Amino acid sequence: MTPPEAALDTRGTKPPAVLSCPQITTLRHRADFLRAARALRQGTQGMLVQARCRRDNDPTIRVGYTCSKKIGNAVTRNRAKRRLRSVAAEVLTEKARPGWDYVLVGRPGVTVNRDYTDLLGDLNYALRKLHAGQDQ
Template identity: 65%
Template sequence: MPHTVETLRKRPEFLACARARRQGTKGMLVQARARGDDDPLIRVGFTCSKKVGNAVARNRAKRRLREVARLLLPENGKPGWDYVLIGSRGNTAERDFADLQQDFLYALRKLHG
């Protein structure tokens, strides 16, 4: 059953994820934490530092991360968890989209394993 996905917007929410579990893949870094509240929402945030490239490269990387999350999180994410997807230099924007999706599924398996 697909779950509702909401976007993280506030800095403290991102920082809480930064202190939690993380799993790196070739295409991205995924941070995840169980919120511990009774809210069944899955929340997700996206970030790309200037190391990823200029504004065009960062926006492309973030668009691709958003699409990966849109396709895969409702089915594969856990309710009550927050996720932050972080773009990596050169890989997120250039990597084959199917490989990017496999990277994300691998990271979720490791984080929830």
């Protein structure tokens, strides 16, 4: 049985439009984090952003988050990562390039206490600098 959304339209019209934003997934493997650490990086006041082009013809954007024990105890580290995830969800859907890996690294004493709009500006600035002069 064919699902209703996959059924052919008898009037000859086009199928419904598909969202054009690339899929964003989370980095899980240590090797991916290490590859990103060897590639491009851009520091800002609120975070460090590492980025690399995978060159594997997969349009998926992958993003990872890391906060060391220098940030503070577990509660503080988790708060910093939550803030980084929120900033990434807002900015990367618009500014990230398909086929790239990004790692957002929290900074001690800053990522947790910095104003949220400043964190948004930090990530926008970092992406602009990382992709300046790069081919699309």
